[in-house]
Amino acid sequence: MKATFVSADGTNDPEFVKQAGSASKDALLSCPCGPAPDQFASDYKSTNAGATPGVYSVEGYDLTTIMLKGIDSGITDRAKLVDFVKNYKGDGLARHYEWSDTGELSSALIWIYQVK
Numbered sequence: 001m002k003a004t005f006v007s008a009d010g011t012n013d014p015e016f017v018k019q020a021g022s023a024s025k026d027a028l029l030s031c032p033c034g035p036a037p038d039q040f041a042s043d044y045k046s047t048n049a050g051a052t053p054g055v056y057s058v059e060g061y062d063l064t065t066i067m068l069k070g071i072d073s074g075i076t077d078r079a080k081l082v083d084f085v086k087n088y089k090g091d092g093l094a095r096h097y098e099w100s101d102t103g104e105l106s107s108a109l110i111w112i113y114q115v116k
Contacts, residue, residue: 004028012055017115027115033059034094034111062092 005024009031017024036044036053040061044053070084089098098106 006030009033009055012113024115029113029115030110031055031113032108032110034109037093040093058094059092062094062097065092066090066097 005027007027007029009029011027012029012031012033016027016029020027033056036058040058041053044057045051066085066088067081070081070088073084075081075084086099086103090096095105095109096107100106
């Protein structure tokens with residue numbers, strides 16, 4: 001049987017390609033994680049001994065920035081910080097962040113990557 005390998009974000013990891021080797025060629029991997037913007041990737045490499053950003057590095061940066069904005073605004077306890085994040089609306093490097101009443105991102109983006 002010939003078929004294209006398609007998998008969700010749990011497989012979008014450099015280890016998948018490393019371990020699968022040539023068998024991973026042309027595999028399609030989806031992920032709610034976008035590619036790192038050039039400037040972010042460059043800054044990341046220069047401050048992390050040449051390492052490239054990982055799968056969720058940009059989103060991790062964005063979410064840390066959102067929490068730090070809350071702390072910078074004077075919030076000093078967990079409950080108020082949770083409320084700040086729940087009501088946050090703004091752009092990060094990866095996407096626009098805004099959450100629904102159920103805690104889901106109001107705009108979920110999915111990227112499709114093809115292993116070359």
